[in-house]
Amino acid sequence: MRPEDFEHLQSLLLTRAGFALTRDRMYLADHRLGPVARREGYASVEDLLKATRDLPVGSLAWSVIEAMLNAETWFRRDRAPFASFGEELAPAISTVRPGGRVRVWSAGCGAGQEAWSLAMMAAGAGVHAEILGTDLAQRQLEKAKAGLYTQFEVQRGLAARQLLQWFEPHEEAWRVAPQLRGMVRFERDNLMDAVPPEGGRYDVVFCRYVLSDMEVTRRQRVLERLEASLVDDGCLFLGLGESPGEGNPAFRAVSGRPGLFVKTARPRIHRAA
Amino acid sequence: MGGVTPRVSQSLNPVPDPRTCLIVDDSRIIRKVARRIVEGFGFEVDEAADGAEALAWCATALPDVILLDWNMPVMDGLTFLKRLRAQPGGDGPKILFCTIETEVARIAEALAAGADEYVMKPFDGEILESKFAEAGVV
Structure with a gap:
């Protein structure tokens, strides 16, 4: 992922979800967004992020945001x-x-x-x-x-x-x-x-x-x-x-x-x- | 105290013996995977390949925890569980079934026979840790 793409992703997560995406999660971003790109019909994560940059914030951007949020959860966590x-x-x-x-x-x-x-x-x-x-x-x-x-x-x-x-x-x-x-x-x-x-x-x-x-x-x-x-x-x-x-x-x-x-x-x- | 310095026995050592877990499964691979996880919880692990072998182990020393497969040759897990629970002191070990059986009736049967917890295969470290915690042993 190019630095400018990652910065765009950071800004999207910060302004829409308040989520602070640290630089050490760049690898995670590639890993999580790959499936979103495939599902939405983009050739690469770069293309996916470019589309979210060029279009107004809509369902595509939300798909990207959702994929980056920490979804780890289990029953009665910590009991x-x-x-x-x-x-x-x-x-x-x-x-x-x-x-x-x-x-x-x-x-x-x-x-x-x-x-x-x-x-x-x-x-x-x-x-x-x-x-x-x-x-x-x-x-x-x-x-x-x-x-x-x-x-x-x-x-x-x-x-x-x-x-x-x-x-x-x-x-x-x-x-x-x-x-x-x-x-x-x-x-x-x-x-x-x-x-x-x-x-x-x-x-x-x-x-x-x-x-x-x-x-x-x-x-x-x-x-x-x-x-x-x-x-x-x-x-x-x-x-x-x-x-x-x-x-x-x-x-x-x-x-x-x-x-x-x-x-x-x-x-x-x-x-x- | 007399003039003879008593020899310090092992039992005065403040480090407690590690707790013990007996893994009973006819699959050597499952035993190996489970052993690695359970050792990670700080247990000393022994292995048995069927219920009869497990009973022999328990006759020597009762473990703190038994991870028990259901379907095994010679003696199955449920038979082992019932026999152990019927013995003097046999209610001591925490027994966690760990089996491919996922039917509600089977789970209920195991719990009614005296199992403390029930793990459905396949399992991973998080699941075993969660189940050991439920049984109050980690």
Whole structure:
């Protein structure tokens, strides 16, 4: 890939997705965009990128952006956050909500494993949860909605008993069981958009391993959007090692619960002394 | 204490013995692949080619974990599992089935017979790590 093509790709990812594509990922870019070029009928990655440069940003550019996003995801990633949600948070929040309904947003849900895992945890705890999964990548969302996963995917993060309880075999794959299907809906959403997804505020937001790939000022904007989407005292789960930023007054870390941050109540108007 | 300096025995060594895993599979290749992954988790690995051989191993020393194929000559994995679980101390080892069988009824049968986890072949390092974690051994 020529340096100018890579710079164009960097700019596309930064302005549209807030994604900071570092120079050491140039090889990865060639590897990921090769299949997109073939699928879209271009002779090479260079030709594909030239087309995205010459045309207004449309579905082709989005295909390029989607291919570059980190799609790696698995069920109950890191386990502990999902245990906290299912055993502690969801039952506690449920007792203080009308109809016991807990509202959860899986932001950057990829192929849906996180959202379905949250549904399993809530259903296992007997909690009525309404879960929204959003992602930038249309192809991933289609997979999430289908709720169909390979044998490899279901074995990354799921116990055998959970597999039997929450999935049914479908041809060579496994499909999310009907009792979970009504709990989750999937929608396309760009975390960079000004307006949060419709439907009001959420009790719990999972946004794991998304922010660390973002450029710092965009990351800050996304955090503000996540804050605005949470109820007061709402819970934000980030990936292990991720944080809302040193000294960010909007969230406080919870000791003994890595990756969990609680939205702090702040006066809406700050007046200088 | 008397004037005789006691000899420091091995048991006073603060480094614990590595945990042990017995890999039971009639395929030498599968055993080799699984061994490399499981050794990577810090286990000391032994191998057996069928259930009868595995029972003989367990009569000498019970491993912490057993990775168990289903279909094997001489004695299959399910028979081995039931026999081991019926023995005194046989409920100690964590047993993970690792088999080509993917039917729901088979998985349920294995869990009901006392298996702790169930791996469907083919597997990779991430899957084994995830399943060992489920069984609480990594």
